[in-house]
Amino acid sequence: MEYSLKLENVTKEYKDFKLDHVNISLPKGVIMGFIGENGAGKSTTIKLIMDLIKRDEGTITILDRDNKSDLKSVKENIGIVMDESCFPENLNAIEINRIMKKIYRTWNESRFYGLLEKLSISRDKFIKEYSRGMKMKLSIAAALSHDSRILIMDEATSGLDPIVREEILDMFMDFIQNENHSIFISSHIISDLEKICDYITFIHKGKIIFSEAKDDLLDDYGILKCSEDEFKKIDSQIVKGVRRNKFGIEALILKNELRGNYVVDKANIEDIMIFHIKEQVQ
Helix, strand or coil: CCEEEEEEEEEEECCCCEEEEEEEEEECCCEEEEECCCCCCHHHHHHHHCCCCCCCEEEEEECCEECCCCHHHHHHHEEEECCCCCCCCCCCHHHHHHHHHHHCCCCCHHHHHHHHHHCCCCCCCCHHHCCHHHHHHHHHHHHCCCCCCEEEEECCCCCCCHHHHHHHHHHHHHHCCCCCCEEEEECCCHHHHHHHCCEEEEEECCEEEEEEEHHHHHHHEEEEEECHHHHCCCCHHHEEEEEEECCEEEEEEEHHHCCCCCEEEECCHHHHHHHHHHHHHC
16 A cells, blocks of 8 residues: 555654654545544644754654654645644735745645636735634635645634535545545544545554544444443443433444444444543543
8 A cells, every 4th residue: 555644653752742654655646534522732733844843852753754854855745734824924826826936846836816707715804804714715826726645634624514514525636536646634523524534543642543534433433322231241342432421321332343232322432432542531
């Protein structure tokens, strides 16, 4: 299998936080959603990928090139959208276009202006006059207007209304139709990721809890509803998280390994994340 992005044993330690030997492999031709609560290490990981901060240990390769020594040569093929706009606030979209033409040899002006129109972005307004959502849409338009083969996005749909988010997700799906393209996207809007992602990687307190195909996760996990007495009979090895309430027990389980007649509901990706976090905290 060919990979667009690989992190191997990547570590970054701060006084009060450690990104701990992170391993992530993003195959070509797929979308990977990167999930976790605030402060789990998502933005730190993305900054390390882009070499905006220096890693303490490990290796990172983007499109088979080292992100330290070869990032300059591969930047043409990376579309990056951070959680905050990186463009100067006193410029407008026309001036952004002029700048990007000088940065990227493959910059496509007509595509950029076409995306501005599609996303209802003003060419003339200063960026400081944009809403957060408009700034995010401008960043996405720029990321899709050169020879990007991998999109790396940190909260790319944040601040967008549901209709625009749907348009953006459709654009991502169009982008991924090319089997050499890949997307690595973090988001708090788990429902967006569940719609479009092939893989889900979950980070909690600086450690990767799982990185698996989305369909496998949805097939493997379920939410068991039972009494306390019934729960005591369940093999603890298949239980991945527990929530107790006045009506009894809700537990995230490996449903294919459950023996006996029980009520098991479907688990979505958000359920799987929340139950794992609850189990880690206990």
